[in-house]
Amino acid sequence: MSSYRRLAPRFLTLLLGALACGPRSGGREAGWPDEKLEARVAEILPRLEEYSHLPARRTPEVRRSSRATLESYLVERLEQEYPGDSLDYLTLAYQSFGLLPEDVDLRTLLIDLLLEQAIGYYDPAQDVLFVREEAPEAMVDALIVHELVHALQDQHINLDSLVFRTPGNDARTAIQSAMEGHAMVAMMAYQYYQLSGSPVSVEELPELSPEMAPALAATGQFPQLASAPAIVREPLLFAYLGGARYVQRLWKSRPANPPPFGEWLPGSTEQLIHTERLLQGRDEPTPLVISDPEDPWRTLYARDLGELEIRIFFEEQLDDPRAAKAAAAGWDGDAYTLIARDDATALVWYTVWDSERDAEEFLQAYRSAFAARFGLTESGGSLVGAERQASVVRLELGGLPAVRIVESPLGLEVDPVPAAGVRAGS
Incomplete structure (x- = not known):
């Protein structure tokens, strides 16, 4: 399932806290005016270019977003990704595999889950980075960094074109995981820089792993995430954790720290689960x-x-x-x-x-x-x-x-x- 792309989820607050590089969720809501958000973007961007290894071609616009605005955006993206009855047929297919219960409303489930999780998002159609009004103040910098990476990616490769022109569910999941993982690693590096006051190399960062997913899903703070069927929850968590592990291993094996696209764009989740099948010679799937x-x-x-x-x-x-x-x-x-x-x-x-x-x-x-x-x-x-x-x-x-x-x-x-x-x- 791929509708979570380019969202900064709330479970990142737990992850950053667990890695001792940022606060846990909660605390005062930011409620920052657009002018203050724009100032933070301008301040963060030069350092982020270094940590993402992507030069900015322009400074992205940033705005506040209400829950209602986010909900409208999510509905629009779902309709774009699953036009007509395709989401209903996908539901029926997953039910045939025993992966969804018979009474599930997948559209409502996805919207509720993403509304619970998304505290920031980047919309490539508008080239605008959005920060939820109720985002915890202590998390604003982290989510700005995460979504700024997506904005920089979009300046270099056109995210929507890359994803929607890619045939295959698994290939799309792999691509989106690489993009989310790239944003995760840059965000971690920036958070460590804020704590230490000095630059940090990727080798100094703790390696993320999909094996962290059960602990994140089990938390009582996010009931929609915890109760979501595994076929919805696990690919979402994998995109951030498995994608980040891939980017970390890519950069450790390639000192030039190339972005995870072009020759390093994965073509399957197999290549992210077994990173050697991409980093030590591509093992392409048989379509x-x-x-x-x-x-x-x-x-x-x-x-x-x-x-x-x-x-x-x-x-x-x-x-x-x-x-x-x-x-x-x-x-x-x-x-x-x-x-x-x-x-x-x-x-x-x-x-x-x-x-x-x-x-x-x-x-x-x-x-x-x-x-x-x-x-x-x-x-x-x-x-x-x-x-x-x-x-x-x-x-x-x-x-x-x-x-x-x-x-x-x-x-x-x-x-x-x-x-x-x-x-x-x-």
Whole structure:
């Protein structure tokens, strides 16, 4: 899920406090006039150019933002990112994976979560940095720094164009994570500079890690974050923590401290989870495309998960984080399509793996996940549960071992199964 991009979330206050480089949330609201915010931007920008390694081409505008203004902005961005009924179909797809409850209103959930978290944001369409009126005064500098980095990124690469012209859910998550991670590292460096009064190198900063996510999510200060389904919460936290770890490792391995775009722009969450697959030679994913089904089936929605969301899928179904991580590792690409026949839906999911062992490990984990969700009686290559059935087939795609899964209601076959292939031009 990618609607959180370019937001400075409230959980940063906890993170900065935990790293001993800034205050925790709470305290007096800033309520600063625009003129004071503009003065702070002008004061911070020269130092931030140094810590972000991006020269400013102009000084971004900054304004205060009310809760109502932010809510309107979030609704507009959701409609832009998920036009028409696509968010409803995404909800249905995640429900098919068992990742969202049946009664969820994903649109409302996202808006409520982001309203709880966002204390600042950058709008590239206006080239304006916004600071929430109720932002804690002690956090204003940190969120200005964070959003200023996004403004500088936009001056160099056009953020909206970069994201919206990128095909694939997982690739977009990776790109947005790199952008958020870049802002996180620059913000940390600036906060350490404020504390010590002297410049700090990236080697001196504590390395952030996605493993910090459970502690942030478990806090009682943010009920929307804590109660959000994992498929919503975990990618949000990963964008800041996993993205920051990637930028820190990039800069430690490349003394020139290049920004995380151009040749260092990640193409998958796999490259952020296993940073050596980008920093020590790019391991690009295999992009898959699935054909439309034959009548009477029709396509409702098509997308991909990626290593991060596959891991979340197994964490939810297996209740074993180590097994989930192992089952998702070795991912080299995937695609799924949600298809419908009358009122019934079926899920067709193809995955590609680095090795036969990785494919088999995924397949066995999927069998366990299916059994956990539906119960299991097995006949040949078919899995039969209380409500659903699934066929699981080993095959090859793009010269790599692959697995095809077709989940459908009991007694309803998908025949012929829509075929998959490597996307042309890849």
